[in-house]
Amino acid sequence: MRVSGVLRFLALIFALVTTWICIRSYISLNMKTLRLPRWLTDLATKEIPVVRTKCGLTKPCPKEFFAFKISSGAANVVGPTMCFENQVIMSPVKNNVGRGLNIALVNGTSGTVLTQKSFDMYSGDVKLLVKFLKEIPEGTLVLVASYDDPGTKMNDETRKLLSSLGSSYAKQLGFRDSWVFLGAKDLKDKSPFEQFLKNNPSKNKYDGWPELLELEGCVPRKIV
Structure with missing residues (x-):
């Protein structure tokens, strides 16, 4: 024990x-x-800065340039969107877009948005579009986005006026084509800011329409 x-x-x-x-x-x-290295x-x-570009561009624009992004409509379902200097000018959310051609005018020096308007090219807004294009002031930037059908009833005069803004594809724009474009009043050369996609049943992404187009870039304050 x-x-x-x-x-x-x-x-x-x-x-x-x-x-x-x-x-x-x-x-x-x-x-x-505990001592860390x-x-x-x-x-x-250290705070890691997050670079936020205007209009969500892939890279920021130089000081004397305007930032923009234009998206065409998707078939006849989703309307186009236009952003200029981080300001959404036209979009389905703003409820100011329509089938046909959607056009916004911006002062090429100050970047001030002058006006925005949609033209139904299927029902016959051709005369209104011609009048609108003829009255564009000098030095004005012109942003264009298609939606649904931009070219069914477009005439030669309309195509000529759009071509004078710097478009390379206005003369061939047709039924349900996709088109985004930025030009200027009386531009001396063709604009580098343009995308065009022909309506082709064998290649269309959507049933009856080509895929939407997106155009972004930096445009100089004095484009003319």
């Missing part, structure tokens, strides 16, 4: 000592200051 009691007593002492050592080590570890500390505290 005595030997058994001594062994139990020693086991108890050993357990108490072991527990005390573990507790002391835990407290000591938590009281120490300097480069890791700097990375954690």
